[in-house]
Amino acid sequence: MLIDHFPLVGLRLTTPRLELRLPDAEELAALADTAADGVHDPAYMPFRIRWTELPPAERARSVVLHHWSLLGQWTPRSWKLPFTVFRDGVPVGVQLLKAVDLAVTAECSTASWLGHRHQRQGIGAEMRAAVAHLAFTHLGATELVSSAFTDNAGSLGVSAKLGYAPDGIERHEDQGRLRVIHRLRLTRQAWLERVRPEVTVEGVAPCLQLMGLGGTSEADHPHPSI
Secondary structure (H helix, E strand, C coil): CHHHHCHHHHCEEECCCEEEECCCHHHHHHHHHHHHHCCCCCCCCCCCCCHHHCCHHHHHHHHHHHHHHHHHCCCCCEEEEEEEEEECCEEEEEEEEEEECHHHHCEEEEEEEECHHHCCCCHHHHHHHHHHHHHHHHCCCCEEEEEEECCCHHHHHHHHHHCCEEEEEEEEEECCEEEEEEEEEEEHHHHHCCCCCCCEEECCHHHCHHHCCCCCCCCCCCCCCC
16 A cells, blocks of 8 residues: 555644645645635735646645655655645645654645635644644654745734744845845744644654654665656
């Protein structure tokens, strides 16, 4: 079975309203449809990479290819875990959790997107709280980092709600104009002091070695080449 070779397919996070896990093929197609339906107001760009400007069919395909690409590039030393977020069985977006040398750095970072019609319902905070719980409770992380443009009120609001603190800025050129990104950092202690949604985690133990934790690492093992 696939789970015997890639146990991440059995990793599942459950909150009062959401389920976060890797999708099967048809669920990935439904996630792509969610992206095709729209991710944000076309007048505003919240992402550094402007993938949401693609036509709907190309945008949907990019979601599928990006998902496969992240899993295909996985190593225990450097990984990006693209949880699909489900509400009532429907894919509503993606919550990414990533790390480099997690056993040494004890630091994870996040990124996300949410279908436009699923926004302003508290889902963004709940799905990020789920991966914060995973990182702090099961993966040994002591800090979680995020970032957002200064005018991305939704993302910054989620960070404030969860207890992130300012961590500096970055200045970026975007189509000939300056845009500023706020970096944010959440410590495990600050997270513990907040009221948090209940999160249930299933299937994490078999994944630890793939994440560079809990035993012999395969970080330097090459992928097959044909």
